Amino acid sequence: MKGFDYIVVGGGSAGCIVAARLVKESNARVLLLEAGSGDYHPVLKMPAGYMKYLASDKYLTMHQTQPQPQLDGRGVIVPQAKVLGGGSTVNAMVYMRGHRQDYAEWNRALRHTGVDWSWEALLPHFTAIEDNDHLGAPDHGVGGPLKVSHLGHFSPLSRAWVKTMQALGIPYTPDFNTGDPFGVGFMQHTIDWRTRKRCSVVDAFIAPLRDDSRLVIETEAQVEEILFEGTEARGVRYRRHGVTHHAEASKETILAAGAYQTPKLLMLSGVGPQDHLAERGIALRHHLPGVGRNLQDHYEVPVVATTRGAFGYYGQDRGWPMIKAGIEYLLFKTGPVTTTGVETCAFFDPLDFRATPTIQM
Template sequence: MTETFDHIVIGGGSAGAAAAARLVNQGKCRVLVLEAGHSHRHPLLDMPPGIFKMINGSKFMTYHKTEPQDHLDGRVHDIPQANVLGGGSSVNAQVYMRGRPSDYDAWDDLLRQTNDGVGWGWDDVLPYFRRMEDNNRLHNDLHGSDGPVQVSDPGHIDDMSRWFVQSVQALGEPFNTDFNGATQRGVGFYQFTNRAGKRSSSAYAFLAPLEMNPNLTIRLGATVSKVIIENDRAVGVQYRDKRGTNTVQCDGEVVLAAGALVTPKILMLSGIGPDAQLAEHGIPVICPLPGVGQNLIDHPEVPITAFANGPYGYFKQGEGWRMLRNGIQFKLFGSGPVTSAGVEAGAFVNPSNPDEEPTIQAFCVPIVYLDRDALDEVQDDFGLTVTTVVVKPKSRGEVWLRSADPHAMPVVSPNLLKHEDDMQEMIRGQRFFRRAFTSGPLARRIREIVIPTADDDQTLRAHCKRFVKTNYHPAGTAKMGRDGDGMAVLDARMRVRGIESLRVCDMSAVPDINAGNTNAPAMMLGERCADLILGIGSAREIRNS
């Protein structure tokens, strides 16, 4: 006998967990969550520094390889994605960023031109951010204090992080006490989704409190083969796990939340997407939507790495007596270096027009750190890495099917820095933050800037082409759009165009990427999608629900 649920959520990540919990809590619905990955309960996932163990190889990560990038001299690089309940929120650096009001007002300007009448402006999404947030310091009109997601200041701040902040201030940037506040501009310390050193992932925040609720069913190790569509309506899901091939039905809606690389893959496997692409793999076309898998956006990131002239930063903190001391401090007091994911300080700047909205985000990591495809480029030593990120990139990539096999990785071509404006902005960001290494207190602690070796245009361009990588924020591959936009996959209510009872609630849905990290926006999207399913739409209804 086929199981039947009210709703089925495909993907238990940042967005999917939030959507499922909202449907159970508010709607009293019977919800099935199908998650391809592992359980989130593991010490490496709980401890912030675990990210450094996972990012270069772990069962909790899936490593997508890009297609050779011609504009990067044929480079192939990794796009790691979470393979665990909680998704990116279970494996990320926990930086809590929401983006800025203008990001969402731009969505609203675009989407209010549809006939859906749903607002996506800052005033529409802020109630969601406030409702989910339990901030341990900020209690005001912009922040919440009794939500499920714990948000805290850094549990530990290394001297290198403090010196970075002071050195960027020496370049004229103001100190910012809240990057999610009235303005993004400036330098300061991030807030994080943890409390006393323990990660507050969407799995812990949204799903763990419902573990004994009979209305929530979670199945791990479940790889979705396709959404079952009958008469242009989503009626169930076919998936594979260790038991074999399974089919489940739903009386309500199927919600896709598998991430910006896998959500378009599942849509195409289900017969929804570019008709030529589906025909190539022998998949019957149910709904031709050419925008599926297009509009791939990601924040490009490039490092600046330097050696210190003394024992500064986190190098060797995971060895010998230091590891023992730090472990005891963390276990007994929930403090010390183990409470840090490495990133503590950061900045948002506009190198060309300082008083306009920032174009570059920076992350300060008090260690010599490079991605796994560049580990041989720089030796381990005491030092500092600052990565620069273009926050509103113009480059667009794409995701295609590799085959009709649900277990096959999709074909991914992100095209990072392919648009010349992105390359120019990254060069300006690299030049600006390279100056920070020779300013303020860092000038007295840096022995040598290892990469990039100089700040002329030719050197910086070559450096960017060699080292650019994902900031782990893929988005936009099943975007919401106005009526008449042939590349829009969704309407403003996150419904797949042409198919009833099928929605997308992860970062695939966004028409453009927000300025900053994407974990918090993904959770907001999940909750918003659940509310739209439940018929809750206005800011007043959100506050009262």
């Protein structure tokens, strides 16, 4: 049995930040457990590199959903990161905080917790971890560990689209992260403007603690059960490289394994809806009907079209165009590799341009 102050299950964005802050600010001994790999291909450090792995299960778990009547009987695949750093290691790196009204609604829903989840309360936390390339106070931070910048390359079609949306009546916005993202413009990304490389939570929060003995990171570690003493969680049982391990936390066991794996682990440990656990033959430890329910996802509707000219990046990831772009990036840190391909967006209500945004386009 390994002993720690805290055990953090899930080495994604939330788990890495929590583990790092517990070590640095509380002088705690922390075990961070990640089911995915700790190593990833250097191509993922390039802003455009993540596209190479979007259809691969090397760093993603492809969750197959059940057939949905609203989708004409189709069941979509929902990918989830399986690598240290989680989504911040494999995503498109867009830096987007959301709308202040959403925070107000969350705050109302969670007022019984005694914690202030309002935009005003959380803004200092956003700015404290941020190091923006050109935006500053009061909405942005400078000098924090998380690098945020504009992209190094934009498609001519992206520029044309931003101008077209303005002509249709959607105003230009230079910053989507002020709490009111209404408008059209160019998005910022978690990319280090000095190196033109991805800045994941591993780069920002874990790398500075690589040699700190208080933080123990175990990757390829699948947590199978939360261990209880009575009603108190005392640790976890996990499997790594075919060997079962037990770890104990003297203070807290923190679940940060995401919207799918966290409720799954709770239910495997006997915490969840009584009837559902009984159906699966799992002994009930605590009836908690909300576990595993009310999942809401942000669905997207792709609209794909062709152009009469080479305005985008189609075909740029293979053959001579790929080699040329790769050489330009390695030599000068410029060119198509310095984009994520997700360059612009607009927040608006398609039925009323004056109303609070209901879609992100």
